[in-house]
Amino acid sequence: MIIHVFTEEQSAKNVFEVILPKVLPQNVQFRVYPHQGKQDLERALRKVVPSISKVPGSKILITRDQDSSDCTVVKNELNAIIKDNCHCPYFIRIICRELESWFLGDMDAIKHAFSRFNPDQYRSKAPFRNVDKISNPGTYLLRLIPEFSNRITLPKLETSETISPFLDIDNNRSASFQQTISAIKRLIEYEENRQVNN
Numbered sequence: 136m137i138i139h140v141f142t143e144e145q146s147a148k149n150v151f152e153v154i155l156p157k158v159l160p161q162n163v164q165f166r167v168y169p170h171q172g173k174q175d176l177e178r179a180l181r182k183v184v185p186s187i188s189k190v191p192g193s194k195i196l197i198t199r200d201q202d203s204s205d206c207t208v209v210k211n212e213l214n215a216i217i218k219d220n221c222h223c224p225y226f227i228r229i230i231c232r233e234l235e236s237w238f239l240g241d242m243d244a245i246k247h248a249f250s251r252f253n254p255d256q257y258r259s260k261a262p263f264r265n266v267d268k269i270s271n272p273g274t275y276l277l278r279l280i281p282e283f284s285n286r287i288t289l290p291k292l293e294t295s296e297t298i299s300p301f302l303d304i305d306n307n308r309s310a311s312f313q314q315t316i317s318a319i320k321r322l323i324e325y326e327e328n329r330q331v332n333n
Contacts, residue, residue: 240309
């Protein structure tokens, strides 16, 4: 069995390459395909998924940031692209609202990655009780992490590379993160040769 993960950007690939070995059994392989934005991802779904999905043992996970869009609309659009062209089980997971929400959902991971960060200052504050509703989580990270105090924009690749190794699979305030982990586990358990897209 092999899990094929399609991501919108390289920073998401950094995350999946760390968390997948923590979730998958040793006999399950994986490959992550990063893309250069939403349009590039959609092109790959049209061109790559049909052939990959015919390989025996393949299962597919597609992820994309919600950004300012409606989650259901985005998911339906992606499903419309592949539903008739994917020949193996698959899940679509929309990251609410952006990948950086997953990092805000695990402040201990941020602390391990950036020693000057003090999570106790933020845990109980209202915005961090539901990190998936934060409209621009990257801006929050830029402000919260002292090591980035001289940066104008968040270095996304550096942030994902540094925080990802410390993410706790079972304890993350992001419901989007937990739903994605659940989808991975369900793909592992899914044995019948039919699509799953809910």
